[in-house]
Amino acid sequence: MRSTSSLRVDGGPSDPSQIMNTLTECYAPEDFDEASSLLICNFPPGCNPFTARNYITWWGPVIRIERAPSVSQEANFVVVFAAPEFAQKVLDCGPIVYDDGKTMLYSRRVDDRVTVWKKLSDYWTGPQESTSIGQLTGDGVNYQECAGAGR
Structure with missing residues (x-):
């Protein structure tokens, strides 16, 4: 803390x-x-x-x-x-x-848990906001969040 x-x-x-x-x-x-x-x-x-x-x-x-x-x-x-x-x-x-x-x-x-994968991804590509695939396709389906989807 x-x-x-x-x-x-x-x-x-x-x-x-x-x-x-x-x-x-x-x-x-x-x-x-x-x-x-x-x-x-x-x-x-x-x-x-x-x-x-x-x-x-x-x-x-x-x-x-x-x-x-x-x-x-x-x-x-x-x-x-x-x-x-x-x-x-x-x-x-x-x-x-x-x-x-x-x-x-x-x-x-809650705070985002920092994982090794997130640290490596941020190192290579810079911090990315997560975007819902459902929002990108517009089909109204509630999909899980994917970091950098649609970029």
């Missing part, structure tokens, strides 16, 4: 909305889709994965949830939804009010 914002004396960011930016190197669990995975921050202290899962399933089916590092006493989780559309729905909501009615939850996409 790397810190990238101003911190309080106890080590936590002075603004809870900055927790998600303070936490870096938060990845989707191994062998799970990054597009379906989010880092959701600022659950109340003591919140466990079961409770967080129960709350987050209001936005879509959760297939995996793991604790993420904490910068203060808050609970943070990496949540993997059944499909990227559910993760996007959470992002589109912006900050979410938790069950207690006062705690704001903040979310962002």
Whole structure:
């Protein structure tokens, strides 16, 4: 975990909305889709994965949830939804009010996992944005993302 914002004396960011930016190197669990995975921050202290899962399933089916590092006493989780559309729905909501009615939850996409193949590809061709094949063909089919498709 790397810190990238101003911190309080106890080590936590002075603004809870900055927790998600303070936490870096938060990845989707191994062998799970990054597009379906989010880092959701600022659950109340003591919140466990079961409770967080129960709350987050209001936005879509959760297939995996793991604790993420904490910068203060808050609970943070990496949540993997059944499909990227559910993760996007959470992002589109912006900050979410938790069950207690006062705690704001903040979310962002997980960090891209850097692989040897990605490092080599970027070295040879430069960084490339991923493009959906379905978007290129216009057939409306939801294909997996392919780095540099159509270039």
